[in-house]
Amino acid sequence: MRFLALLKKELRECLPWAVSAAAFLLLFGSLELRSRLQRDVDEYQYRVFERYSEVSGYELGKYPLGDVGLLVFVSAVGLGLALGVRQFWFADFTGTWGFILHRSTHRTTILAAKICAALISLIVAVGLILCYLFWRASLPDYSPVPPPIGSLIGGWMICGIGLLFYLGAGLAGLSKARWYTTKLAGLGFTVWMFFTFTQQWTLWWSFGTLVIGTGVLLYLMWETFLKREF
Amino acid sequence: MIDEIVLETQGLTKYYGNVLAVDHIDLKIPRGCICGFVGRNAAGKTTAIKLMLGLLNPTAGSSKLLGCDSTALTPAIRQRIGYVTEGHRLFGWMSIVELERFQRAFFPEQWDGKFFAEMIEYFGLRRKQKVKHLSNGQRAQVSLALALSPNPELLIMDDPTLGLDAAIRRQFLSGMIEIIMREGRTILFSSHILGDVERVADRIVVIDKGVIRADCKLEQFRTAVKKVILAFEDSVPLQVDIDGLLHCGRSENELALILVGAGDDKIAELAKSTGAERYHIVNMNLEDQFIEYTAPTSRGKLFRWEEI
Numbered sequence: 364m365r366f367l368a369l370l371k372k373e374l375r376e377c378l379p380w381a382v383s384a385a386a387f388l389l390l391f392g393s394l395e396l397r398s399r400l401q402r403d404v405d406e407y408q409y410r411v412f413e414r415y416s417e418v419s420g421y422e423l424g425k426y427p428l429g430d431v432g433l434l435v436f437v438s439a440v441g442l443g444l445a446l447g448v449r450q451f452w453f454a455d456f457t458g459t460w461g462f463i464l465h466r467s468t469h470r471t472t473i474l475a476a477k478i479c480a481a482l483i484s485l486i487v488a489v490g491l492i493l494c495y496l497f498w499r500a501s502l503p504d505y506s507p508v509p510p511p512i513g514s515l516i517g518g519w520m521i522c523g524i525g526l527l528f529y530l531g532a533g534l535a536g537l538s539k540a541r542w543y544t545t546k547l548a549g550l551g552f553t554v555w556m557f558f559t560f561t562q563q564w565t566l567w568w569s570f571g572t573l574v575i576g577t578g579v580l581l582y583l584m585w586e587t588f589l590k591r592e593f
Numbered sequence: 594m595i596d597e598i599v600l601e602t603q604g605l606t607k608y609y610g611n612v613l614a615v616d617h618i619d620l621k622i623p624r625g626c627i628c629g630f631v632g633r634n635a636a637g638k639t640t641a642i643k644l645m646l647g648l649l650n651p652t653a654g655s656s657k658l659l660g661c662d663s664t665a666l667t668p669a670i671r672q673r674i675g676y677v678t679e680g681h682r683l684f685g686w687m688s689i690v691e692l693e694r695f696q697r698a699f700f701p702e703q704w705d706g707k708f709f710a711e712m713i714e715y716f717g718l719r720r721k722q723k724v725k726h727l728s729n730g731q732r733a734q735v736s737l738a739l740a741l742s743p744n745p746e747l748l749i750m751d752d753p754t755l756g757l758d759a760a761i762r763r764q765f766l767s768g769m770i771e772i773i774m775r776e777g778r779t780i781l782f783s784s785h786i787l788g789d790v791e792r793v794a795d796r797i798v799v800i801d802k803g804v805i806r807a808d809c810k811l812e813q814f815r816t817a818v819k820k821v822i823l824a825f826e827d828s829v830p831l832q833v834d835i836d837g838l839l840h841c842g843r844s845e846n847e848l849a850l851i852l853v854g855a856g857d858d859k860i861a862e863l864a865k866s867t868g869a870e871r872y873h874i875v876n877m878n879l880e881d882q883f884i885e886y887t888a889p890t891s892r893g894k895l896f897r898w899e900e901i
Contacts, residue, residue: 371695462678467699592649
């Protein structure tokens with residue numbers, strides 16, 4: 364009951380950002396699919412047979428969903444950063460930490476509700492919209508050959524990059540160091556992990572990088588949140 | 594049971610970098626006590642309260658609320674403690690009814706919905722009003738209703754009447770009195786407004802530059818801090834020697850002394866020994882007493898209550 368109350372509150376606070384990201388991806392993704400159909404049919408005919416097991420996340424944009432990959436990246440990273448700032452920086456400005464922390468629950472529950480809300484927002488606002496675009500691109504009226512599933516998996520991994528940026532922004536928000544010292548270290552690590560992610564040769568390696576980066580940031584955020592002064 | 598200590602600090606100290614915010618605070622607040630925690634700006638009130646609630650970690654010392662160490666307050670203990678934050682920071686996007694629903698989830702068994710509704714009605718608020726559309730005073734009222742409705746054993750309020758006008762403050766204090774009337778409830782509230790403290794508190798803790806300067810019954814403080822005017826026919830003496838002297842102001846033929854703990858007989862004796870033509874004790878309200886008591890002393894050191 365306590366967790367649900369916290370989750371509901373966090374989801375409500377994430378809502379404007381999630382809706383904005385979903386609207387952005389839906390609008391520009393649909394436009395991209397439409398224009399892609401006009402210009403790239405010939406090129407697409409041979410690309411679709413490439414081996415998607417060797418596609419890196421960064422290359423998603425080159426495949427049949429066109430520049431949707433780039434849009435997914437922009438939406439996921441933008442949403443991740445916005446949620447990180449909203450949840451962990453904004454409360455400092457509004458001074459609501461005292462109200463939220465002094466209640467009959469553990470700090471771990473409060474943090475878990477925040478992370479779950481961010482995850483749900485990313486999944487719904489970016490992941491599900493991506494699925495919708497993938498489905499649209501798979502319809503016969505879009506192209507005779509449906510896009511490969513690898514592009515969808517890659518897209519979901521880019522949603523994972525959004526989570527990485529969320530954790531990085533949150534960690535930076537929780538840090539009490541000065542901005543020119545280690546405050547932004549969490550975001551720095553996120554950017555580094557992102558570039559590492561794009562340098563991998565296969566989706567599996569990209570996935571591995573994502574899991575390691577998320578794990579490290581999650582651990583650091585957990586520790587920081589439990590010990591931090593508010 | 595009457596003497597059960599619900600809030601206790603021992604050598605509680607907090608440094609922010611090199612700045613000493615709270616300096617070895619020792620407090621014992623018994624159950625049923627209404628304690629006014631007063632101090633000037635940046636005296637260390639908010640820091641001390643946050644330390645007590647475990648929102649800050651002490652540099653040294655410890656504090657206990659309801660027998661539980663502040664750095665490890667369990668959800669069960671927090672459930673028994675109400676907290677009104679400084680500035681009444683609530684979620685602006687929530688309406689009053691949403692706030693109630695949110696708060697109630699954390700006090701499923703003890704939430705008194707009827708009391709909350711009565712308080713909201715008493716303050717003349719509409720339940721569907723968004724917090725962001727409320728004035729500072731209205732937010733304070735909602736904040737108080739939220740803190741009181743779970744019927745907490747211990748209520749800690751950080752400057753709850755800050756920025757409120759006189760009428761709203763009076764209403765707010767009436768709300769506080771509601772809980773005071775409930776048996777065995779303990780309140781610690783910090784304030785700048787000494788009139789509020791005088792109205793509701795039975796105990797006063799004065800903090801200055803992070804140091805507890807007085808911790809006693811309000812009445813004791815009221816009778817202990819005195820202003821005495823000694824009038825002389827000729828020139829005033831250069832030195833005055835009496836225990837508990839805080840300040841000594843001179844004019845052409847008058848000495849104004851601020852004394853702590855000096856009895857009337859001692860004052861009469863002083864007047865006689867200094868050759869004063871006459872003397873009188875000035876009636877001071879609590880605010881005057883507080884200002885005089887916390888003003889820097891001419892002796893260059895802080896006066897501590899234990900010295901009287």
